[in-house]
Amino acid sequence: MYDVYIEEFDLRNRQEIEEFLSPFEIELEKDVEHTLVAKSEGKIVGTCSSAGNIIKSVAVRCTCGNTGVGSKLVTHMMNHLFDRGIYDVFVFTKKANTDIFRELGFTEIVSSEKVVLMENGRRGIDDYVKGMLEKSGLGNGRKASIVMNCNPITKGHLHLIKTASEENEEVVVFIVEEDKSLFSFETRLDLVRKCTRGFGNVHVIPGGKYIISSNTFPSYFLREDEKSSQYMEIDLKIFGKYIGSVFNIQKRYVGTEPYCDMTGSYNEGMKKILPGYGIEVVEVERHELDGKAVSASMVRQKIREDKIEDVKAIVCKDVYEYLFSKEGKATIDRIKGSDSLH
Numbered sequence: 501m502y503d504v505y506i507e508e509f510d511l512r513n514r515q516e517i518e519e520f521l522s523p524f525e526i527e528l529e530k531d532v533e534h535t536l537v538a539k540s541e542g543k544i545v546g547t548c549s550s551a552g553n554i555i556k557s558v559a560v561r562c563t564c565g566n567t568g569v570g571s572k573l574v575t576h577m578m579n580h581l582f583d584r585g586i587y588d589v590f591v592f593t594k595k596a597n598t599d600i601f602r603e604l605g606f607t608e609i610v611s612s613e614k615v616v617l618m619e620n621g622r623r624g625i626d627d628y629v630k631g632m633l634e635k636s637g638l639g640n641g642r643k644a645s646i647v648m649n650c651n652p653i654t655k656g657h658l659h660l661i662k663t664a665s666e667e668n669e670e671v672v673v674f675i676v677e678e679d680k681s682l683f684s685f686e687t688r689l690d691l692v693r694k695c696t697r698g699f700g701n702v703h704v705i706p707g708g709k710y711i712i713s714s715n716t717f718p719s720y721f722l723r724e725d726e727k728s729s730q731y732m733e734i735d736l737k738i739f740g741k742y743i744g745s746v747f748n749i750q751k752r753y754v755g756t757e758p759y760c761d762m763t764g765s766y767n768e769g770m771k772k773i774l775p776g777y778g779i780e781v782v783e784v785e786r787h788e789l790d791g792k793a794v795s796a797s798m799v800r801q802k803i804r805e806d807k808i809e810d811v812k813a814i815v816c817k818d819v820y821e822y823l824f825s826k827e828g829k830a831t832i833d834r835i836k837g838s839d840s841l842h
Contacts, residue, residue, distance in 0.1 A: 504545060504569055506576045509535040517557075520544050524559040526594070532557065536576055538569050548573035550581060555591040558600075570600040578604070578620075588621030610741060612733035625710060625738070629746045636672070636705045644668035644751040644782075647711055647739075649796070650688045651681040652819050653695050656755065656794035659787035664753040665699045667782075672747060674707040682800065682835050687827070694818040710738050728762055732769045740777030751780045758786065758793050789814055803835045 509517060517535060518528050528535070531551040538546035538560070546560035546569045555577055560570045574591075581589055591601055598608065598616050606618040609625055619625065644664050650657055664671045675692055679685045685706075693704045707713070712735060743749065752774055757764040770781045786793035794814050802810045803823075812820050822828045 504538050504540045504572070506536055506538050506572055509537045509547070511535055516544070517547055517549075520547060520561070521557060521559055523561075524594075526557055526559055528557050534577075534580060536573055536580075538573050545569060546573050548577050550577055553581065553586045553589050555581075555589060556593075558591070558593055558597055570597065571603060574600060574604055588623070589619065591618045591620075592616070593618065610734055610737040612730045612737070615730045615734060617734050617738075625742055628708065628710065629742045632705070632708050632743075633746050636703065638670075638672060638703060638747065640748055641670055642748055642750045643670045643672050644753060645672050645674065645744075645747070645749045646753045647674045647676065647707065648692070649676040649681060649712070650683075650692050651796045652683045652688060652799060652815065652822075653692045654787075654794050654796055654799060654814050654819075655789075655816065656787040656814070657692075657796075658695060658816060659794075660753055660755050660784050661696055661699065661702060663784050664751075664782075665702050668751065669701060671699075671702045671753075672749070673702060673704045674711050674743075675704060676712045677707045677709065678713045682838060683831055687822070687831070691819050691822060695816040711735070711743065728765065729769070732766050733773065736766075736769055736773040740774050740779055744774070744777050744779050749779055751782050753782045753784060755784055755786045756793075759795065759797070800835050803832055808832075 511532065514528055514532075514535075517537070521528055528549060529551065532549045533551050535547060535549040535557075537544045547557065548555065548570075549557040555574065558570065558574065560573070578589060581587075591606060593601060593616055594614065595611065595616055598618065601618050601620075604620065606620040607624065609617045609619055611617070623631075644667070646660060646664055648657055661671070661673060673692065673696070675685070675689045677685055681688065683691075689704065689706060696702050696704055739752075752770060754767050754770060757767055767781075767783065771783075774781050786795075788794065792798070799811055799814060802808070808823060811823065823832060
């Protein structure tokens with residue numbers, strides 16, 4: 501048996517970790533911020549990384565006769581996160597590693613064919629989602645739902661909301677809370693509320709940390725398509741098992757997707773997964789202008805091209821007026837200086 505020691509790894513040399521992870525069919529994802537390695541006789545025998553409050557890319561290849569290497573790595577990483585003030589920790593891991601995390605107090609949220617999402621925190625998903633419902637002020641009645649990023653809200657989004665409003669007694673619109681879009685979360689939430697104030701049965705609320713977030717669907721923001729199907733499954737199972745049941749959601753509305761392959765795949769995933777939780781998926785034809793589906797990316801592109809006047813035809817009055825505010829001008833500068841898909 502040889503001694504195993506844990507040390508920090510310089511991500512400027514990430515190729516070494518990528519090569520170590522390759523036989524495990526695990527990637528060192530683009531958003532990784534911190535990586536630890538376990539070494540024995542100067543050679544890497546295990547590794548563990550983190551991005552924000554998520555532990556990922558955990559693998560151990562220990563031929564040194566020393567057990568518990570995985571637990572040591574994860575414990576060191578959790579201590580690192582605790583030192584940064586991060587106490588609610590998530591982990592994406594292969595099913596073979598779940599025992600390591602259970603021994604350290606993690607509990608499983610949901611799993612896909614290849615990936616398990618677990619959490620370790622002061623407040624689990626059950627309590628969190630119940631808190632979302634309580635904070636929203638909504639009752640226990642049957643509801644339709646829409647999940648939207650709205651970066652920014654367009655007449656296309658409003659068409660979908662209007663359709664759901666006309667076909668249901670109560671509609672809850674969850675706005676993606678992850679703040680990685682060019683329009684900030686607070687701005688997106690405020691504009692959607694303003695643009696929908698004429699719908700008496702529509703309730704717009706934050707999506708929280710379990711709906712299309714880095715915790716549940718990191719590839720949505722990373723655009724790593726090859727991993728998306730696993731994360732999509734995780735995200736949708738969470739919606740069905742936890743969000744849908746607590747909010748008593750009977751339907752989820754979605755617009756057709758002619759442009760983005762990832763969103764199109766997500767729509768198909770909804771149709772396969774959500775009915776298993778008693779949620780009907782209603783797909784609505786996208787609102788069009790001059791034969792083209794209206795989208796938030798269309799708005800952002802027109803802003804990049806200095807065609808602000810053209811934006812007026814595809815957004816509601818509140819969004820158009822916002823663009824001329826001090827905050828809106830800062831957002832315009834941010835859009836022009838970025839090639840982000842979000």
